[in-house]
Amino acid sequence: MSLLKLENVTKKFGGLTAVSDIGLTVEQGQIYSLIGPNGAGKTTLFNLVSSIFPVTSGRIFFDEKDITEVPTHALASLGIARTFQNLAVFKHETVVNNILVGLHSHLKADPFSAAVFWGRARNEEIRARERAEEIIEFLEIEELRDLPVGTLSYGQQKRVELGRALAVRPKLLLLDEMVSGMNQEEREEIGRFVLDLKEELGMTVFMVEHDMGIVMDISDHVCVMNHGAKIAEGTPDEVSNNSDVIDAYLGSRRKSA
Numbered sequence: 409m410s411l412l413k414l415e416n417v418t419k420k421f422g423g424l425t426a427v428s429d430i431g432l433t434v435e436q437g438q439i440y441s442l443i444g445p446n447g448a449g450k451t452t453l454f455n456l457v458s459s460i461f462p463v464t465s466g467r468i469f470f471d472e473k474d475i476t477e478v479p480t481h482a483l484a485s486l487g488i489a490r491t492f493q494n495l496a497v498f499k500h501e502t503v504v505n506n507i508l509v510g511l512h513s514h515l516k517a518d519p520f521s522a523a524v525f526w527g528r529a530r531n532e533e534i535r536a537r538e539r540a541e542e543i544i545e546f547l548e549i550e551e552l553r554d555l556p557v558g559t560l561s562y563g564q565q566k567r568v569e570l571g572r573a574l575a576v577r578p579k580l581l582l583l584d585e586m587v588s589g590m591n592q593e594e595r596e597e598i599g600r601f602v603l604d605l606k607e608e609l610g611m612t613v614f615m616v617e618h619d620m621g622i623v624m625d626i627s628d629h630v631c632v633m634n635h636g637a638k639i640a641e642g643t644p645d646e647v648s649n650n651s652d653v654i655d656a657y658l659g660s661r662r663k664s665a
């Protein structure tokens with residue numbers, strides 16, 4: 409079953425077409441990677457799915473609902489969570505508090521009952537703390553739980569950011585260049601967690617990634633963009649043997665050489 413579907417999505421910035429007539433389908437339970445040379449339009453496409461920019465034309469469907477005009481803040485309650493290319497964590501707060509922030513933005517109790525910590529608010533708070541502990545265990549960061557996030561390595565901070573995105577139990581997780589800036593060991597760990605998300609929690613993952621090792625190792629499906637357009641899609645093997653894809657990457661390397 410398709411979970412995310414883009415139909416003829418285009419984004420123009422003035423005279424520049426950053427995303428050109430893209431159609432794609434992410435199936436439930438897939439790890440779907442979006443790749444392409446620098447400036448191909450990957451991040452712009454992600455920003456359209458998460459409503460950071462409005463589309464110029466086209467429609468976006470999630471779980472069969474048209475979400476093209478749904479604002480960013482309303483996407484979490486529909487089941488879409490996202491991490492960002494640059495770290496989005498509260499550096500002075502502890503690991504557990506950073507994960508609780510992801511949960512609190514989702515709680516339903518009104519501010520009055522939250523203030524007296526009673527009834528619904530109290531039950532929600534207890535459940536939120538249990539959920540935070542589950543995530544900490546899943547990400548194997550128990551020994552870091554009470555440390556301020558700013559004191560952790562970059563790879564550990566990324567794991568906390570991933571934990572915060574998981575807090576809302578998303579159906580779809582958007583990961584924007586999760587492993588950039590990480591060492592090889594951290595990259596492999598994140599790759600393993602993403603695979604566990606799919607295999608243990610049945611989560612669907614849509615990711616923009618430059619690290620070809622991870623893309624080829626864990627993706628079910630890969631979509632390749634160049635100059636705003638989709639140039640190929642298929643299994644990791646299919647796209648890595650596709651001559652248009654090879655040309656696009658070689659061309660971009662020649663330009664930057």
Ligand SMILES: Nc1ncnc2c1ncn2[C@@H]1O[C@H](COP(=O)(O)OP(=O)(O)OP(=O)(O)O)[C@@H](O)[C@H]1O
Nearest residue numbers: 421424425426444445446447448449450451452453
């Ligand atoms: N807010 C913006 N205003 C104007 N142009 C933009 C904006 N955001 C992106 N662009 C342009 O759109 C094109 C696609 O950029 P985008 O960042 O989506 O590519 P990318 O594939 O994510 O690249 P990278 O791999 O380098 O992150 C580029 O030419 C970029 O300069």
